[in-house]
Amino acid sequence: MSRFFNFRASFALAGDTHNREVLVVSQGFQRFEADDLTATLESTLESEVLPDDIFILVPLASFDEVMKQCHSDASLKTALQRGPTIWARVLVGINGYGLVGKAESLGGIQPLTESQIEEAFKRAIQEGLHHIAVNHNVLKHAPAGCVFVKPSGDVLDIFLLAADLLQSEAEIVFVGIAVLQKIGKQLDGVRTIYIDTMSMQPLARAVVAFAQSAGRYVAPSVQSFHSYTGIEALRPEMPEKILCLISASTSGALAKRFATHARCPGNRIVTCLDVEDHRDDSHVLINVQTLFNVNVRGRDKGRPGAARVQLAGEFFGSTASPPRAVVLSLKHAVADLKRKVGLFGVQKMFALDFAAPGADQPRALAIDGAALMLVDSFKEWVNQRLRWSVPGTTKWIVHADDPVSADMASFCERQIEQMGLPKPDGLINASDLGGKTPMSTDHGVLIVSAVVRSGTQLASISRDLRLFAPKSPRTFLIGVALPISSSAYKTTEANLRKGPKSWDYAVETWFSMAAGHSDGMSSWDEERALLLHLLEEQVDRPFATWAEARFKAISDTGTAGSTPRLHSTTSGAPLVLRRDFVFLDNPHELTDQALVYALISATLQNARENSFIAEDLQLRSSAYGHVVLSPECFTRYNDGVIQASLLRAAYPSELDFESSPELSADMSRILRRVFQHHRLERGEAATEFATALATQRMRIAKTWGKRLLDDELLASVKDVPELYGLLDFARHRYYWDGSR
Template identity: 30%
Template sequence: MDNVLYFNAEKDRDGQRFDVLCAYLGGKAWQDSSSFYAALEKALKNSDTLPDCIIVYVASGEINNCLHYWENKELHDSFLGRLSKNNVCFTKALYFIELRDGRFKIYEGYTSSPNPFQLQTKDVTDFYSKGLHKLAERNNVLHIAPAGHTFKHPSGRISKMFIQSRDIAATETELQFVANGFRTLVKNVDWLKIKTVYIDTMGIYSIVKEAALTAGCSANIESYHSYDSLKELNLPSDDYLVVISASTSGGMARDLINRGFCKDKIVTLIDVKARSSLSHVLIDLSSTGLLQGVSNVDGNETDIELVGEHFSYRAKPPKQVTLGIPHKPKHLLDILKDFCITGINPINQRVDAIGKSPLLSLKPANLHASGKFIDWLNEELKWSLSSSIDTVVFSDDGASEVLAQKALDFIKNASGDDKAPSLFKWPNINKEDLKNSTGVIVVTAFAGDGGKLRQISRDLREYESKTIPRHFLIGVGLPQSKGSWKKLEQFLVRNATPRFYNFSVWKVLPLGPDNIKKSWDELAELAAKADNASTSPLEMITPDEAAKCYEALSNYIEQARDSLLPNANGDPLKLTEGFVFFDDNFDHKIDSITQSDTLLSMAAVLQTAREHADPEKCLRPTNYQSVIISPENFLRFNDDILQACILRASQPSELDYSSDHHLSELMKEFLYKVFTRHKHPFGYAALEFAGALAVGKLKLKKEHCRELVEKSVKSIGSESHVLTGFLLMAMPKS
C-alpha cells in the first residue's frame, strides 16, 4: 500500500503564480518518524519542481503524531536541506492541515522568511478539490466511447461518456483521501443523525463506508442497484443520505427530487458539471481537462450496453494494426540525415557527461555540424529572440555549451553595445548572477520529457528579482510522446504575466515509453533464472542437456547487454535494402546502418502509430477493445533486425495474442516456422522471438505456447542449445 498521495497545485498572489506541493499521508506514514519523513520525501522527489509551499493533509487523530515526528531534529534538518539549493531556500513554508470534524484546521510547520506563503481555509479547500480532480484523471474514471460507438446507460440514455466511480481510489491511501474529501467538502450533512445511506451501486460502498467511519456514523448502507430498484425506494422517515456514484445528465437526482427526496441529502460523487439544484457534487469533471474532445452523438453509432458498472462489449476481438506509410514519423528522415550511422550512440552506451546510460542518445557533434540546424538556429534567433535578453544559460550535459556560445555571439553582434552578454552553466548559477539580467535564454542541445528544463525554469524563477523575458531553445526533442512534449512546453512558457515565454525547438521525435529499456533487464533476470534452473520441463531433453542449453542462453544474453540478441549462428542482426521508412536514402550504405539507427526508427514509428489520429490506424487500446500489432507486420517487415526492433519497442499489451484463439494460433504457426528455420535468414530473429516469449512480453494462449515449445524443441533438438534454452524457459507452467 502506498503511504502517501501527492499532487501539484498552484496559487496566484500579487500577480505571481506559486507552486504548491500537496500530500496526504496514509496509515503507514504514521508508524514512526522514519516512515513519516520517507513519505514526505517521496512526495518531494516526485514533484515537478521544488515547490514554493508544501501542504500536508493529516487525517483526524494523527496531528499529535505528525507534530511529534516533525520535531525529530536529524530527519527534520535533512528534509529542510532538500528544500534548498545553492544556499537559497526554495520552499517558503510548510503547513499541516488536520481534517477534523468535517473542517480543515491549519498548523504552521515551517516558514523561511518574514513574509511567508500565507494560507487561508479557502486555499486548502481548493487544493483538496484539485487533488480529487487529479485523482479522477490519474485513475481514468471517465471512459470515452471509441469512434463509431456510444454507451447505452441503464437509464436508457445514449451518451459518448461513461463514468466509473469505483476506480477513483486504487489504494488504501487514495480511499482515505476520497472519503475524507466526501466528508469535509460536502457541507450541511450531519453524519451523526443519519440512519441510512442509500447508494446506487456496491462499487462505491468502500468510499461511503470509510467516510461514515471517519465521521463516527453507524448508519446502515443499502444499495438500490441503480435504476433497477429506484422505483421501489420509498422516502424514509428517519434521517438519510443518498449517494449517486456518477452522473452525466443528473437524471437520477432529478427522479429522486421528483419523488420527494431533499436535494441537500443527495450527493453525486462524480458529475460532468455542478448541479446545485439537484445535489451536492463532490468531483466536477468540467473543472478538469477530461471532457475535451468528447464528440456529439450522431445516431449512427453502435451501442455498448452498460450493465451496472460493467461493459457487455469486452468480448470484442482485439483490433489489429499493420504498420505502414501512414505511421511514418514527421521528422524521422530529417533527424536520420544528420545522425544516422555516425550520430546515434550504440544501444545503452554510457554518456559520461550526464552520468547515465540511455537506451538511445544522439551525438552532439552531428548536431553542431548540421547545416540545416545551424540555418534554423540563426533564423530562430533573428526572428524570435527578444532584444532584452542579455544572459545565456545552458545545461551541463556536454552538448549544449557550443549552442550557448553561438547564442552568446549572436546577442553580442546584435546588441552593438560594449556590454558583453553573460554566459552561465546550470546548475552553477545563483541569485547574484541574475541580479542585473534583463532577459534569459536557456539553451539545451537535447531534451527528453524535460525534467532538467523544468528544474532550470524553477531555479530561474527563484533567482530572478522580477519576471523578465525568457526563451527556451532546444535542438532535438526525444520525448516519450507528443502529449508529454506539449505538457513540457505549457509548463515552461507560463509565468506571472499574461505573456508567454518563448519556446523553440528544431525537431521533435517521440520514441515511446521508457520501458523499452526494460527488455534488457528482463533478459538479464531470465538469465539469472536459467542459471538456477536444474531440471527440464520436457522429457525429451535430459537435465544435463538442459543445463547446456541454459548456460548457452546466459552467455548469449551476457554478450548482448548493449545490443540485440544475435542470430542462432552468433552473428549480429542487420538491415537490408528497401526499408520503407528510409525512402531509399541509405540503401547505398546499408551495411553501415547500426542497430541503434534501426531501433530508434522503429520506436518512433510505433509511437507515431500509438498517436495516430485515425482510430483504425491507431495503436492505442480502449477500455472496450484491446489493440495488437498484427502478425502481418512480421511478414511485411521480414528483416531479422526489424522484427527484433518491433518486439523490443512494443508494449506487452501490443504483443498479447492470448485473448483471441485465431490470432494465437496464427502466431504459433509463424513462430514455429521461425524457430525451425533459425539457421536461415527467415529465422535469424528466432532468439528475439523466443526471448520475448520466455519473459512473457509476447503471449499466446497457454495451450498454443505449450504445443509450440514441445513441437519446436522436438524439431530443433540439440542443433541450437541457446534457442532450445529460451524455449525451455518459455514453457508454460502446468
C-alpha cells in the same frame, strides 16, 4: 513530468482537538532533484491555503541526500520555510516494508513525536490512496442503455477500473508502498507475483523495485493469469513462494478462486479496489463503496433490454469481442520524419538501452548527446536561430546541467562573438542559477539544452529566471526532444513560452520525436532479470555460457553503442536493415540498429496518439476494446532488425494475443517458421522472438503455445543453446504457469 506526487490530507492525531490540514509530497523512483521538490512545494503552497503540516516521503535510500539538500539548497530552504505558522515539517524515509525507517524534523512551531509521525504516516498513506482513486475516477458507470457483465457473472451498471490508479510513476510508487504495508515480510523469498491483468504489471514492478532500493533481496518474476480465463490452470509448484495482486473486485470471487486453485493464503493476496474493507481471502487497499458513497450490492441488475458489455480482463468489449489487430503502414508514418532523420548525416544519434551522463537509469531509447555537436546541420541551425530569434542584447547564456549542453552553450557564445555582438557575461550552469544575485536589467537570456525528455530541468530554469532576471526576454534553444508523446511536448513548449501578459518567450527545437514511454522496465531490463533468474537455476552449461556472455554484454549501459543491443542471428551476424525500408530512404544496407528502433518507436507512438488516423487503424485500446499489433506486421516487415524493434518497442499489451485463438494461431505459425528457419534470412530474429516469449512480452493462447513449443520444435534447435534454453523456459510457462 514531476518526480513527486502531492495531495492534501485531513486527520486528527492523538491529543488533537481538531483535524490537521497536511500537505504530503511523495517521491517516485527518479533521482532526487532539489529543484523539482522546490517547484512542487512552491506551486502547491502558492496556489492553496497554507497547511498545518508538511510531510515529505522519500525512499530510505534517498533520505540522507534529501536531508542534506533540505539544509543546503537555498531555494529549497526558502520554499520549506514558507509559512511561519506551520506546525511541523517532517522528512520521512520509507523502508522496504512500506513503513517509517527514518524521520527527521525540518522545523515548525510544534514538532511531532515519533509515535505521532508514525500515526500520521499511516493516515497519509490511506488518504493518498483515496485521493488517487477519486482524482482518477476509478468508478466507471455504464453508458446509457448498457450494463456490465463481470467474469464472475454479476451484472452491474458500474465497474472498477484499477488501471486508472496507475497514472504517473510517483503515484504507482505510492500505491506500491501501500501494498508493501499489507504484505510485510511475505515478499521475502517470493519467486512469482501473479497479477490478474497486465495493467497491474507496473504496480508489481514498483513493489519489487521499492523493496530492492531499501536493501531487501527480492527478485520475483511477474506473471498475469488474465483474470478468470487462466485461473483454472494455475498450479504453482511452490504456493508458499507466490503473491497475488488483483486489480478490482465487487464480490471477492476472484481472490477466493485464486486462493483455492493456487493454494495461496489470503495474507498473500492484495486487492486494489473492493467494496469491503477486508476479506478473508485478501487484503484490500481501497474500499470504493465507502469512498464514493455507492451501494454496490443494491445496484439495479435487471435493466431489461440493456446491451451487455462483457468484461474481459482489463479490457471490455460488447459480447466479448476479440482484440482489434492493426497492421502498421505508411498511414501511420510520422509526417516529415524521413527528412528530419536525414539531417543527422552519418552521425549515429540514437542509442539503445543507454544511460546518458547524469541519468539515474538507462532508457530503452536515448540520444547520444556527444554526437549532436558533430552534426553540421545542427550547428547551421543554431547559427540561424542565433541570427533570427536571439536578441542582440543577450547578456547571459544558461545551459542545462550536463556536459553536452555546456558544449552547446560555449558554441553559442563563440557564434555570438563572431556575429560582432557583445560577448555574453558568461555561461551559467542551471544548478548554479538559484544562488545568483537577481538582475534588474532587461537584457536577454539564452537558455540552451542539448537533449530534452520531460522538460523538468527547463521548467526549473524558467522558474529560477523569474527571480534572477524577471524583466529579461528569454529564448530557449533545444537540440533534440525525445518526449513520451507529441501532446506532452506541446504542453512543455507552451509552458516555457508563457511570459508576461504582453509577450511570449521564444522556444526553438531542432528535432523532436515522440517515442512512447521508455521509463520503468524496458525490454532489456526484463531480459536482464530473466537471465539472472535462469543463471540462478543452474541451467545447462552451453546455455549458461551464452546467458553469462549476453548478460555481461548488455550490462554496460553507460556507453552508447558499447555492444549491439539487439540479438545477433544464430550464426553470430548482427541484424542489419536491407534496402527499401518504407519508413526510411535507405538505398543501401543500414547497420544503425538504434535508428531503426527509433523509427519503429515513433511510428508506433504516432499510431497510438494521432487522432487524424482513421479510428479503425489507431493503435489505442480503450475501456471497451483491446487493440494489438497484427501478426501480419511480422510478415510484412521481414527484416530481422525491424521485427526485433517491433518486439521491443511495442507495449506488452500490444503483443498480447492470448484472448484471441485466431490471432494466436496466426502468430504461432509465424513463430514456428522463424524458429525452424533460424539459419536463413526469414529466421534471423529467432533469438529476439524467443526472448519475447520467455519474458512474456509476447503472449499467445495457451493451446497454441503448447502446439508451438512441442518436442519436435525444441529438438530442431537443440544445437543452438540460446534458442533451446529460451524456448524450453517459455514452454515451461505455457505448460505449468510458473517459473522453474
